Every structure is written in structure tokens, then in C-alpha cells.
Amino acid sequence: MRSAAFFSFMEYGIISDDKGKTIVLHLIFLIIKDDRESRIMANLIVVCGPHAVGKMTVAESLRDKLRYNMMMNHDSIELSDRIFGFATPAQKELNECIREKTFELAVKHNVDLIFTYVCAFDESEEKAYLTQLKNLFEHSGGRFFLVELFADIETRIARNETPHRLERKPSKRDVSWSRRDLLDGTAKYRLNSNEDEIWFENHLKIDNTSLEPDQVADMVISKFYLIANEKDEKEYRFGI
Numbered sequence: 001m002r003s004a005a006f007f008s009f010m011e012y013g014i015i016s017d018d019k020g021k022t023i024v025l026h027l028i029f030l031i032i033k034d035d036r037e038s039r040i041m042a043n044l045i046v047v048c049g050p051h052a053v054g055k056m057t058v059a060e061s062l063r064d065k066l067r068y069n070m071m072m073n074h075d076s077i078e079l080s081d082r083i084f085g086f087a088t089p090a091q092k093e094l095n096e097c098i099r100e101k102t103f104e105l106a107v108k109h110n111v112d113l114i115f116t117y118v119c120a121f122d123e124s125e126e127k128a129y130l131t132q133l134k135n136l137f138e139h140s141g142g143r144f145f146l147v148e149l150f151a152d153i154e155t156r157i158a159r160n161e162t163p164h165r166l167e168r169k170p171s172k173r174d175v176s177w178s179r180r181d182l183l184d185g186t187a188k189y190r191l192n193s194n195e196d197e198i199w200f201e202n203h204l205k206i207d208n209t210s211l212e213p214d215q216v217a218d219m220v221i222s223k224f225y226l227i228a229n230e231k232d233e234k235e236y237r238f239g240i
Contacts, residue, residue, distance in 0.1 A: 041141035049149035050191035052160040061217035120189040
């Protein structure tokens with residue numbers, strides 16, 4: 001993008017004073033706005049991490065700060081569960097169809113999107129899947145970001161039972177089952193990357209054990225120089 005030079009100026013200290021940075025950020029905003037009006041360039045932010053790490057609340061904060069649309073992993077899971085039952089072949093196929101069509105339409109209609117996802121870093125097909133999403137959005141002129149969250153197991157167990165999580169995810173309301181699922185998933189898969197394992201250029205790993213969702217969202221926005229869309233609330237969080 002044409003704004004890359006401005007990012008480099010700030011990163012390497014060529015522009016160091018606050019007034020200069022403000023001017024540069026304003027220029028970046030105008031450039032990005034002009035690009036958006038002239039061509040398709042939907043962005044995708046994938047917020048990944050293990051069960052109950054806080055993906056949904058961080059994604060919601062990013063949604064509200066950036067005015068991006070959002071699909072959490074459980075949106076497709078809960079709908080397909082209600083129609084076809086839990087973990088049936090038809091449910092699994094519908095779940096994938098909903099996600100695939102959502103990504104396709106986001107690119108087609110230039111809709112910036114946030115997606116929450118549980119990624120097994122020890123499974124090779126996971127990187128292939130995320131690379132496919134990256135290519136889909138970048139080939140249209142957009143950008144792809146992977147935000148990886150991690151927290152200790154005690155924090156995740158506590159977050160597994162928060163009222164907001166249970167309200168938004170009916171399948172987690174059987175707390176005993178969801179706790180076993182959390183522990184089983186942690187034992188069976190490697191749900192975070194290794195210390196020096198970076199999958200993509202825009203891959204940010206954050207320990208959110210002691211951080212509020214808004215703090216994490218601000219870190220993401222600052223790291224990637226993200227600029228909020230100009231949208232009415234009903235366009236990105238209707239009915240929520």
C-alpha cells in the first residue's frame with residue numbers, strides 16, 4: 001500500500017514528535033479512504049486461541065472500536081447445531097458452508113470482518129486453512145491479520161463460566177460438559193503457537209491473562225495501524 005512509507009517513518013523515528021505523527025496518521029487515513037472508495041479491499045482479522053481464552057470479548061471490542069463486522073466461530077456452530085443436531089455430518093457440513101459463504105460475501109461486498117477461531121497449531125491443515133483465508137482477502141486488495149491470545153488454564157476455566165459467554169453460546173451452558181471439553185481440547189491439541197513460531201507477517205501473540213478486552217483491542221489497533229470505518233451501528237452490530 002502507498003501508506004507503507006509513512007508506517008516506516010514512524011517506526012524508525014524519522015517522524016518522532018506527536019504533531020508529526022498526527023499529521024501522518026491523518027494522511028494515512030485519507031489514503032486508505034481513497035483506496036477503499038476506488039477498489040475492493042476488505043480486511044480480515046482472525047482472533048484465535050484456546051477455549052475460553054477471551055476471543056469473543058476481544059473480537060467484540062475490536063468490532064465496536066473499528067466498526068468491523070464480526071462472525072464468531074459459534075455463530076455457525078450454534079445455528080447448525082439447532083438445525084441438524086450436535087456434531088452430525090449434516091451439522092458439520094452446514095457449519096463449513098456458512099463460514100465459506102460469509103468470507104466470500106465479505107470480499108465481494110467489501111466488508112471488513114473479524115472471525116474468532118480455535119486453531120490447533122500442531123495440525124498442518126490448520127495453517128493451510130488460514131493461508132487460504134489470507135489469500136482470499138489479500139488477492140482482493142485487503143489485509144489479513146492473525147491475533148493469537150493465550151492465558152493460563154486457571155483463568156480460562158474461570159472465564160468458561162462467565163454470564164456473557166453462556167448467554168452468547170448456548171452449547172456452553174452445560175458447564176460441566178464445557179469444562180471437560182476445555183480440558184480435553186487442551187490435552188489433545190496444541191492450541192497456541194510455540195515461542196518463536198510465527199505463521200504470517202501480521203501475526204500478533206498476546207498474553208491476555210490479566211488484560212481487559214479493550215486493552216487487547218487497543219494493542220491490536222496500534223500494532224497494525226488500523227483505522228475505524230465510517231458505519232452506522234446497525235450496519236455492523238444489528239440486533240446485538
